[in-house]
Amino acid sequence: MERLKQTILAEGKVLSNTVLKVDAFLNHQIDPALMEEIGKEFADRFAAAGITKILTLESSGIAPAVMAGLVLKVPVVFARKRKSLTLTDHLYSAQVHSFTKQETNEISISQTFITQDDTVLIIDDFLANGQAVFGLIDILKQAKATIAGIGIVIEKSFQDGGKSIRNAGYRVESLARIAHLSDGNVTFLEEEN
Ligand code: 5GP
Numbered sequence: 006m007e008r009l010k011q012t013i014l015a016e017g018k019v020l021s022n023t024v025l026k027v028d029a030f031l032n033h034q035i036d037p038a039l040m041e042e043i044g045k046e047f048a049d050r051f052a053a054a055g056i057t058k059i060l061t062l063e064s065s066g067i068a069p070a071v072m073a074g075l076v077l078k079v080p081v082v083f084a085r086k087r088k089s090l091t092l093t094d095h096l097y098s099a100q101v102h103s104f105t106k107q108e109t110n111e112i113s114i115s116q117t118f119i120t121q122d123d124t125v126l127i128i129d130d131f132l133a134n135g136q137a138v139f140g141l142i143d144i145l146k147q148a149k150a151t152i153a154g155i156g157i158v159i160e161k162s163f164q165d166g167g168k169s170i171r172n173a174g175y176r177v178e179s180l181a182r183i184a185h186l187s188d189g190n191v192t193f194l195e196e197e198n
Pocket of ligand 1: 025062104105130132133135136137138
């Protein structure tokens with residue numbers, strides 16, 4: 006997605022050879038117009054998949070997921086990382102090791118909101134080693150829901166997540182795929198080929 010790539014080049018900050026900071030438009034301040042376009046793109050790519058719900062992870066997956074949900078006209082559920090006083094229902098939970106925070110969180114959703122009748126699109130902001138996505142897949146397996154695929158805003162293709170999830174048989178659609186981060190520069194996958 007060209008506009009996303011241009012925004013990454015203009016506003017992203019390469020913190021190291023493995024971490025890209027996108028606080029200016031996705032992870033802290035949010036660019037609603039860009040999110041709208043991202044939502045439309047996910048909705049287009051999964052238009053024929055019969056999606057009934059979108060599942061994401063708080064907090065940075067919520068903006069792109071809501072925009073996709075708006076276009077597909079389906080509800081968006083976000084898994085919570087912290088136990089909440091109001092999250093009192095029966096839960097589906099999974100362990101997720103965070104790449105950026107280097108800590109393991111239990112993520113949970115209420116069993117009320119996703120059932121075996123749902124066909125679910127998973128959306129997240131970044132794909133690195135795939136821990137977050139595999140945690141969400143784990144939750145959907147517990148719910149016996151159908152997994153239509155995974156929509157990722159920024160995939161770091163030099164890390165293993167994309168390969169592992171595709172090898173496990175899931176459809177992954179990433180709007181920007183980064184081949185490498187080096188010397189402060191971002192190189193997208195297509196530029197290499
Ligand atoms: P994974 O679980 O695939 O290893 O990592 C994905 C999660 O870690 C995403 O939900 C995202 O929040 C965070 N993450 C991974 N890599 C980056 C990165 O380079 N920059 C930012 N801002 N977040 C990242």
